[in-house]
Amino acid sequence: MSSRPSPIPTFKCVIVGKEGCGKSTFIHRHLTGHFEQKYLPTFGITVIKLIFPTTRGPICFEMWEGGKAEYVQYRNPFFKNVQCAIVMFDLSLKDPFKNFDEYYSMSNMLPSDILKFVCGNKADQELGNPSPLPTNIHRCTKMSVKTNMNTLLPFLHLSRRIFKDPSLEVMPRTTLLPAQVEPNRQERQPEQDKDL
Ligand SMILES: Nc1nc2c(ncn2[C@@H]2O[C@H](COP(=O)(O)OP(=O)(O)O)[C@@H](O)[C@H]2O)c(=O)[nH]1
Ligand SMILES: [Mg+2]
Secondary structure, three states: OOOOOOOOOEEEEEEEOOOOOOHHHHHHHHHHOOOOOOOOOOOOEEEEEEEEOEEOEOEEEEEEEEOHHHHHOOOOHHHOOOOEEEEEEEOOOOOOOOOHHHHHHHHHHOOOOOEEEEEEEOHHHOOOOOOOOOOOOOOOEEOEOOOOEOOOHHHHHHHHHHHOOOOOOEOOHHHHOOOOOOOOHHHHHHHHHHHO
């Protein structure tokens, strides 16, 4: 009797925010564990699946990122069947929440019950006196993709809400990298022979 592994629960998650705020770098950080210093603007729509191990089993976030033109259009495939959203601001700007309504009100294009996580990236470069949070937003988590501060929190928060389990824990994806394998004795033999 063959037991097929059950499919990993997968959720479509859009990431929105002004160009240059760090959306691609955030996804790349989770994908590779590295910080990308170069700015490579996103054109069109990119979709990358990120699978995280959690205490409730693996969860997959299908991350949708659009270039500037993509997510401002109404009724486009970007927002179709979306289940959660990460709204990102750039704290290194003089006025990080300029155009706040533009990004936050994308919720008008999303179902009202969508799960959202709002974050301010580039906290490592935050200016001394940031502008206050707009009144219709209650919490904006500071993050730095560069220093890896709070980068797992969006997925922790969203997974806890999805599974309705406030004690759920998410492990970083890098723990999925294969463990370093010690070569067995036979494989080591030629190396040792050389020393004889
Ligand atoms: N200082 C700093 N720079 C960052 C951080 N996150 C991203 N960046 C830089 O911001 C630039 C734009 O990032 P990118 O992810 O392409 O922005 P996107 O247009 O929102 O996708 C790149 O040069 C990144 O290296 C961060 O946390 N701190
Ligand atoms: Mg990008």
